[in-house]
Amino acid sequence: MSKDFEEERFKQVIHYTVSKICENIQHEQKDEIVFTKQTIATIAEITYRQSQIIANDLECFAQHAKRKRITVDDVLLCARRSPSLHQHLEEFKQKLASSSNAK
Incomplete structure (x- = not known):
C-alpha cells in the first residue's frame, strides 16, 4: 500500500x-x-x-x-499539559499493569 x-x-x-x-x-x-x-x-x-x-x-x-520503541511513558509525556488526561492515562496504565500481573 x-x-x-x-x-x-x-x-x-x-x-x-x-x-x-x-x-x-x-x-x-x-x-x-x-x-x-x-x-x-x-x-x-x-x-x-x-x-x-x-x-x-x-x-x-x-x-x-x-x-x-515508543513507550507508555512517552504517551504520558505527551499528555503532560492536560492534567485530567494525564491522570486518566496514569489510571489506565495502572489498570493495564494490574491486569497483566493477574495473568
Missing part, C-alpha cells in the same frame, strides 16, 4: 468516527445540538492534524531517550 493511500484511509476512518460520535451526541441531546457536515469535516481535520503532531512528538521523545 502506498503512503498516500494509507494517509487517505486514515483520514476517512477519522471522519467516520467523528461523524458517529456527533450522531451519538445529537441523539443523546434529542437533536438540540445539530452538527453540520462542515462542522464534522472540520473536527475530523483538526483531529487528523493533532494526531500527526502527537505521533511526531512520540517519535522525538523515543529518539531523545535513544530508543526505537
Whole structure:
C-alpha cells in the first residue's frame, strides 16, 4: 500500500468516527445540538492534524531517550499539559499493569 493511500484511509476512518460520535451526541441531546457536515469535516481535520503532531512528538521523545520503541511513558509525556488526561492515562496504565500481573 502506498503512503498516500494509507494517509487517505486514515483520514476517512477519522471522519467516520467523528461523524458517529456527533450522531451519538445529537441523539443523546434529542437533536438540540445539530452538527453540520462542515462542522464534522472540520473536527475530523483538526483531529487528523493533532494526531500527526502527537505521533511526531512520540517519535522525538523515543529518539531523545535513544530508543526505537515508543513507550507508555512517552504517551504520558505527551499528555503532560492536560492534567485530567494525564491522570486518566496514569489510571489506565495502572489498570493495564494490574491486569497483566493477574495473568
